Amino acid sequence: MKGTNLGEFEELVLLVVAVLFDEAYGVSIQEELSSRCDRNATLSTIHVALHRLEEKGYLESRLDGATNERGGRRKLLFRVTKSGKRALASAKEMRNELWQSIPKSAFNLSV
Amino acid sequence: MKNTVKNKSPQWMRTLLSNFLESRTLEASLGDLEEKFQGRLRNGLSPWKAKLLFIAEGLGFLRMTRLKSDASVQTTINMIRHTFLFFGRLVRKDWSYYLVSMLGLTLSLTSFIFIMMFIHDELSYDQFHDDKDRLFRLTTHLKLSDVEYNLATSQFPAASALKSEIPEVDLAVRVFPQEIEFALNDKKHRESIIMADEYFFDAFSFTWLAGDREEALRNPASVVLCERMSKKYFGSEDPVGKTLLVYDQPLTVTGVIEDVPKQSHLKFGAIIPLQYQLNAWKRETGLEGRENKWFWVGTYTYVRLRDATVLNDVEAKLPFLINKYFPDRYKQGGAFHLQPLSDIHLTSALSNEMEPPGNILYVRLFSVVGVVIMIVSAINLVNLSSFKISSRMREVGIRKFLGQDTIRIIMQLSTESMLIGLLAFAIAIILCNIFLTSFNNLVQKELNLFSFPNLLIGGITLVIILLISLMAVVRPAIRYAAKTSRTLLLQRSGDPTHAGERNILIGFQVCFSFVLLVFSFIVSSQIDYFKNKELGFDKENVMLIELSEDIYGHVEAFKSELAKSKKVIEVSIGVAPGSAHHGWRFVPEGGSEEKPFLFPLAWVDYNYLNTLKIKLLKGENFNPLDLKKDSLWSFLINKRAAMELGWADDPINRRMKVFAAGTTEIMAEGRIVGIIDDYHYESLHKPVKPVVLTLNDGFGTAMVRVADGSLQETIPFLKKTWTKFSEQPFTYELLDEQLDTLYANEVKLSNLILFFTVIALYLTCYGMFALSSLLFRSRLKEVTIRKVFGANQLNIITQFYSRYAAFTLAAIVTGVPVSFYVSNLWLQTFEYRIHIGSTFFFLAGGCVFIVGLLSVSYYLMLVAFSNPIKFLRSE
Numbered sequence: 005m006k007g008t009n010l011g012e013f014e015e016l017v018l019l020v021v022a023v024l025f026d027e028a029y030g031v032s033i034q035e036e037l038s039s040r041c042d043r044n045a046t047l048s049t050i051h052v053a054l055h056r057l058e059e060k061g062y063l064e065s066r067l068d069g070a071t072n073e074r075g076g077r078r079k080l081l082f083r084v085t086k087s088g089k090r091a092l093a094s095a096k097e098m099r100n101e102l103w104q105s106i107p108k109s110a111f112n113l114s115v
Numbered sequence: 116m117k118n119t120v121k122n123k124s125p126q127w128m129r130t131l132l133s134n135f136l137e138s139r140t141l142e143a144s145l146g147d148l149e150e151k152f153q154g155r156l157r158n159g160l161s162p163w164k165a166k167l168l169f170i171a172e173g174l175g176f177l178r179m180t181r182l183k184s185d186a187s188v189q190t191t192i193n194m195i196r197h198t199f200l201f202f203g204r205l206v207r208k209d210w211s212y213y214l215v216s217m218l219g220l221t222l223s224l225t226s227f228i229f230i231m232m233f234i235h236d237e238l239s240y241d242q243f244h245d246d247k248d249r250l251f252r253l254t255t256h257l258k259l260s261d262v263e264y265n266l267a268t269s270q271f272p273a274a275s276a277l278k279s280e281i282p283e284v285d286l287a288v289r290v291f292p293q294e295i296e297f298a299l300n301d302k303k304h305r306e307s308i309i310m311a312d313e314y315f316f317d318a319f320s321f322t323w324l325a326g327d328r329e330e331a332l333r334n335p336a337s338v339v340l341c342e343r344m345s346k347k348y349f350g351s352e353d354p355v356g357k358t359l360l361v362y363d364q365p366l367t368v369t370g371v372i373e374d375v376p377k378q379s380h381l382k383f384g385a386i387i388p389l390q391y392q393l394n395a396w397k398r399e400t401g402l403e404g405r406e407n408k409w410f411w412v413g414t415y416t417y418v419r420l421r422d423a424t425v426l427n428d429v430e431a432k433l434p435f436l437i438n439k440y441f442p443d444r445y446k447q448g449g450a451f452h453l454q455p456l457s458d459i460h461l462t463s464a465l466s467n468e469m470e471p472p473g474n475i476l477y478v479r480l481f482s483v484v485g486v487v488i489m490i491v492s493a494i495n496l497v498n499l500s501s502f503k504i505s506s507r508m509r510e511v512g513i514r515k516f517l518g519q520d521t522i523r524i525i526m527q528l529s530t531e532s533m534l535i536g537l538l539a540f541a542i543a544i545i546l547c548n549i550f551l552t553s554f555n556n557l558v559q560k561e562l563n564l565f566s567f568p569n570l571l572i573g574g575i576t577l578v579i580i581l582l583i584s585l586m587a588v589v590r591p592a593i594r595y596a597a598k599t600s601r602t603l604l605l606q607r608s609g610d611p612t613h614a615g616e617r618n619i620l621i622g623f624q625v626c627f628s629f630v631l632l633v634f635s636f637i638v639s640s641q642i643d644y645f646k647n648k649e650l651g652f653d654k655e656n657v658m659l660i661e662l663s664e665d666i667y668g669h670v671e672a673f674k675s676e677l678a679k680s681k682k683v684i685e686v687s688i689g690v691a692p693g694s695a696h697h698g699w700r701f702v703p704e705g706g707s708e709e710k711p712f713l714f715p716l717a718w719v720d721y722n723y724l725n726t727l728k729i730k731l732l733k734g735e736n737f738n739p740l741d742l743k744k745d746s747l748w749s750f751l752i753n754k755r756a757a758m759e760l761g762w763a764d765d766p767i768n769r770r771m772k773v774f775a776a777g778t779t780e781i782m783a784e785g786r787i788v789g790i791i792d793d794y795h796y797e798s799l800h801k802p803v804k805p806v807v808l809t810l811n812d813g814f815g816t817a818m819v820r821v822a823d824g825s826l827q828e829t830i831p832f833l834k835k836t837w838t839k840f841s842e843q844p845f846t847y848e849l850l851d852e853q854l855d856t857l858y859a860n861e862v863k864l865s866n867l868i869l870f871f872t873v874i875a876l877y878l879t880c881y882g883m884f885a886l887s888s889l890l891f892r893s894r895l896k897e898v899t900i901r902k903v904f905g906a907n908q909l910n911i912i913t914q915f916y917s918r919y920a921a922f923t924l925a926a927i928v929t930g931v932p933v934s935f936y937v938s939n940l941w942l943q944t945f946e947y948r949i950h951i952g953s954t955f956f957f958l959a960g961g962c963v964f965i966v967g968l969l970s971v972s973y974y975l976m977l978v979a980f981s982n983p984i985k986f987l988r989s990e
Contacts, residue, residue: 029146031154042456047147048175051140060894073153075124077146080139 006110010062016041017053018092022084029079030054052092055080062088124152125166128173135180144176175187186321194523198530205531212885216499217539219881223492224543224580226874229554230485231572232562237473237567240378240460245320248423249285251453253277253416254465259446267465269416269451271406274312277418283429286419288312288319290381291390292469297385298360299348306344309383310392318419319381326355326370334389337369344384345371357964361387377561380459402928409440415469417451426453446712467851476941477864484871487627491875494620495882500532500587502889504595511595512603521596528592529585536584539835540577559859559868619887619921624882625926625967628875631960633934634941635868637951640943642865644949645858651794651803652692653728656826657850659691660817660833664844669722670813676836682829685820687726688813689719692796695853696806700774702781703760711774713802714756717796719813724751724791726820734767735788737810741788748773748785749810756805766790771807773841785809798857799947818850878965882972883919887971893979899983911979916968923967927960934959 010018017103020027020036037043037050057063064083070078083090133141148169155165164931206213244250255274257264274287291310296303313332316323324342331339338359343370345354358365366387393406406413420429433451441449455465461475505513513653514524547564553564563569595603666673674686690696696715702708721737723729732754741749750771757766766787794804821829826849837845855862898911933949942948 005889029540030143031150041258045170046175047151048178051144051147051176055140065139065512067139070146073150074146075149077142077149079146080143 010091011044011053012055013043013045013049014053015092015095016043017050018057018088021063021082022089026081026083028082033082037076050079054080057088058082061085062091121164124149124169126899128170132173132176132784134144135177140176144173144179146914148173170270195530198527201527202531202534206511212499212888213535215417215881216495217535217542219495219878220492220536220539220580221542221546221682222874223488223878224539224576225550227485227547227872228543228547228564228572229239229488230481230488230578230871231549232569232574233558233560234478234485235572236378236483236560236562236570237461237478240277240379240473241377241456243320243809244318244456246318246419247456249420250318250456251418251420251426251457252456252459253287253418254452254454255412256448256450256452257412257445259444262713263448264713265465266412266467267459267469268330268412268414268467270409270412270413272409272440273436273451274416276415276440280436280439281429281432283421283671284418285421286314286318288315288317288417290315290417291389291392291413292414292415293392294539295361297344297348302348304347307382308382308385308387309894310387310389312389315386318417321375322373322472324371324373325353326368328370331370332386332388334367334369335368335394336364336386337388338366339370339372339386340368341372341384343374366391373775374931377488378460380472382470387880401858407891409442409445412467412794417456424750429453444907452511471860474860476944480937481867484875488871488875488878489579489583491624491878491882493586494624495878495885496532496583496587498617498620499885500890501591502886503589504528504588506889506892508595508603512600515596515600524596525589525592528588532584533581536580540580543576544573548762557870558863565951585597610805612829621886622878622926622929622936623921624875624879625923625963626930628872628879629873629927629930630934630937631868631872632962633899633930634957635865635872635944636955636959637938637949638865638868640860640955641945641949642858644863644947645799645861646855648795648799648947650692650854651729651792654692654851654854656821656823657727658765658826658829658833659848659850659853660787660819660820660822660823661846661870662688662814662817663841665841665843667814667839673812673836673840674722676818676839677833678830682822682825682832683819684822685722685726687720687722689723689808689811690717690820690851691816691818691850692727692794693798693857694816696796700814701771701807701808702774704761704770708772712805714752714759714807715796716773716807718814719808720813721810723808725817726818729794730792731896732790732792734787735790737808738788741810742812748783750785751789751791751808752787753803753806755803757790759805762787798854800857800945802946813958875967879963883967884973885972887919891974895978895981898978899981902983908979912975915975915979919968919971920964923964927963931956931960 016037017033020033020040023040024032024036030077033054034045034047035048053061054065058065062085064085065080065082066070067078068081070076129145132145136144151172152165152169153785155168156162157638241247252267253269255264255266255269255425257266271289274289274301277284278287289312292307293310294305296305311332316328317331326339331337338361340348340354348354348359349357349368354368354371357368359368360366396406420426430453433453436451437446437449458536459472461473461478463472476757511524514527544564551562551564564573621743670688674688677683677686696711696717699716700711701710701714706712721742724731724736731751734751737749741747752766754762754763757763760766762769767789770784771786771787772781774780791808794805796806797804819829819833833847834845901911934956938951938955942951
């Protein structure tokens with residue numbers, strides 16, 4: 005029903021989830037995004053993106069790891085699925101292809 | 116312990132989220148929020164900031180809300196969609212009916228909003244002063260030689276007398292309006308300003324923008340500017356402390372106030388302390404000024420009472436002032452009154468008003484017209500929708516058969532009706548916006564749709580229209596929805612039981628438009644009468660040129676220069692008819708100085724009678740040589756003045772003395788040289804008053820009579836001559852146009868009435884047209900059957916027409932006394948008025964009758980000339 009292409013922000017979140025591997029949940033993703041990518045996103049923005057990615061089948065989630073710090077709430081931990089991996093790979097491939105097709109003179113001229 | 120409470124995240128936020136999020140998201144989001152909250156606290160962020168961030172981030176999660184899928188919600192959504200779909204189909208199927216009814220509704224809403232805005236504006240005059248309930252204006256009522264004078268003004272010393280004699284009077288402020296030329300560098304403009312006592316701003320609440328309110332008028336050489344004046348002279352600079360020149364004397368700007376609201380009877384661009392003017396008078400005359408005498412009724416006096424309840428006590432004390440201070444000849448019949456500030460604009464009928472007041476009669480008239488237009492369109496809507504619904508009986512039957520419940524059906528029908536109302540309202544607002552400028556021109560106001568009170572008017576109109584559209588369907592909807600589907604499906608359509616009621620409603624509309632039409636005929640013929648009445652002088656082909664000071668020394672040269680053109684027939688300099696003639700006190704020979712006559716006096720030159728073609732009855736015209744012997748003045752008096760003096764038979768060569776204005780001294784003595792015919796030098800609202808003309812070498816206005824039809828060609832010549840004598844720009848008016856402006860109020864009324872008459876007529880026509888379409892449709896079969904049996908077309912047509920003609924005629928006859936009463940009420944306010952002849956009624960009646968029959972004719976013809984086979988087959 006929904007489109008399966010990746011938005012720019014979604015792609016970032018998906019990559020961060022992959023980077024964090026088994027420790028990917030709201031707060032850690034937010035910190036990672038701000039330290040590595042210089043992107044300040046609110047928690048709800050991230051959760052919306054995660055939810056959408058899960059609907060598209062690129063992420064799977066489980067509830068685990070309640071701590072005192074979290075007021076006894078469990079974390080919603082995410083992991084990239086196989087189709088998520090494929091989507092990332094194809095996005096990367098498409099970019100590479102595009103990069104390679106740029107004529108050399110294009111950037112020289114524009115500078 | 117306190118610490119833990121402080122460091123807890125807000126509980127209500129958590130509860131809020133738990134109401135909206137599904138459990139999995141809720142668990143994760145609350146955990147994440149809490150974790151960040153604790154992290155922030157650890158990093159040393161103050162608890163309230165952390166809480167604020169918690170709330171802000173928490174609110175963000177609300178977008179993840181999942182609507183619980185509820186069957187009832189889904190049904191409602193479907194139903195609304197269905198209503199719109201069905202409404203769209205109905206409109207497409209019968210678009211002409213919906214277009215016509217929408218147009219009627221829109222027009223009536225538009226005019227209703229306009230009327231309400233107009234009325235609100237009229238009623239809100241002078242309401243913005245904080246002390247408006249305690250503020251009054253002192254009015255003076257005098258009776259001199261049997262003529263009553265009701266004046267808005269009072270004497271200069273009255274203010275201090277009130278203050279010292281009557282303890283309940285809190286403040287007494289004099290206001291003296293004037294036109295003054297302000298100058299700053301090369302900027303020079305004439306401005307209308309007021310001069311006022313120091314305490315002006317204590318009494319009246321104008322909004323201050325800069326300067327000290329308390330001190331602003333203390334120094335006589337100061338001026339307080341309105342915002343627009345300040346912009347005009349100083350641009351964006353702060354004007355406070357700077358100086359403006361008034362007749363070469365510097366005035367310091369001590370304050371700036373917001374522009375005076377439109378709804379104020381006091382209108383001015385600046386305020387100068389009255390003391391400034393008093394000082395100037397003292398300097399010029401060297402005497403104790405005339406402003407200290409009780410003769411001159413020349414200033415406006417406003418009074419603030421300690422509170423509004425003591426009004427009667429104060430009124431009771433006013434006669435005491437009359438006895439103590441008034442000069443003897445004013446005492447008999449003299450009176451003071453206190454007029455509430457809010458009465459000034461609408462209900463005052465006094466002379467010397469600062470601006471032409473509104474008229475409460477018009478406000479009442481328009482309220483009635485507005486309400487009736489609304490009622491008429493409500494009637495149309497009720498009439499038509501009840502009929503429309505009865506033709507949808509089958510549809511309702513099928514709906515019930517398929518299981519829709521009664522409430523839903525009623526809701527569906529009322530939603531449809533309210534949609535029409537809403538749409539009409541939206542179009543009306545757009546129309547209001549488009550026509551606002553024209554309407555403002557029509558009523559000479561600056562109304563704005565999107566200001567506070569008018570938005571409220573819009574809101575109220577919206578509620579009214581929604582109520583009306585609801586009312587229109589609820590009764591028939593309930594009647595049909597309550598029946599069983601079987602009755603509905605089997606019953607034949609058409610519901611003639613309410614035909615009588617419907618006819619009465621339509622008759623009411625016909626009657627209303629008839630009354631309006633008669634009234635608008637009468638108003639416009641009264642205006643024609645004003646413009647064409649014989650005035651006692653010839654107003655055509657006369658140009659008025661206001662002389663400037665640099666011409667006064669060369670008046671004769673100027674006149675002879677003008678006379679060089681062949682097109683110029685006569686030139687005279689003096690006071691033009693239609694402009695103010697001030698009253699002076701005359702003592703006839705043998706009369707007592709204690710009882711002088713108050714006659715308006717005009718200084719004119721020897722050519723005045725010839726130029727204006729005023730008839731000389733007895734004696735002779737002014738002799739230019741009389742000017743040289745300045746000991747004795749020459750007077751020409753009109754018939755009316757001669758009668759009042761008691762000299763109707765033989766006034767020639769009798770003497771009269773004139774008092775100097777505002778004093779007890781005799782200024783001059785004069786001899787009556789002739790009697791002239793009465794002429795209307797004032798508007799025709801008033802009867803002809805006595806007038807005295809006296810010879811002068813001429814100042815005021817030049818009146819130039821030119822040859823017939825050569826007004827336009829003489830303008831360049833006049834202008835050229837003017838520039839030889841004066842550096843001021845050349846301006847001119849035409850005497851007849853100038854006189855027409857005296858009736859601007861009536862013209863305004865006439866325009867408005869005409870506008871509403873057209874709307875009312877349209878509404879009536881559309882009501883009759885639409886109703887006839889529905890009625891004839893229901894009688895199509897009857898007619899066709901009759902035709903089959905051999906009825907001829909003429910027969911059918913006369914039968915239908917006679918029915919309509921009967922009730923239209925009945926409505927018109929009912930309207931005759933009503934329209935007579937209303938028109939008579941209006942005409943009674945004029946001294947010279949037209950006679951209400953039967954022509955008006957026949958004309959208006961004929962119009963309404965023909966228009967009404969025409970609007971039913973379309974469907975009538977359609978039925979009468981139809982081919983019977985076509986309609987019989989359709990069943």
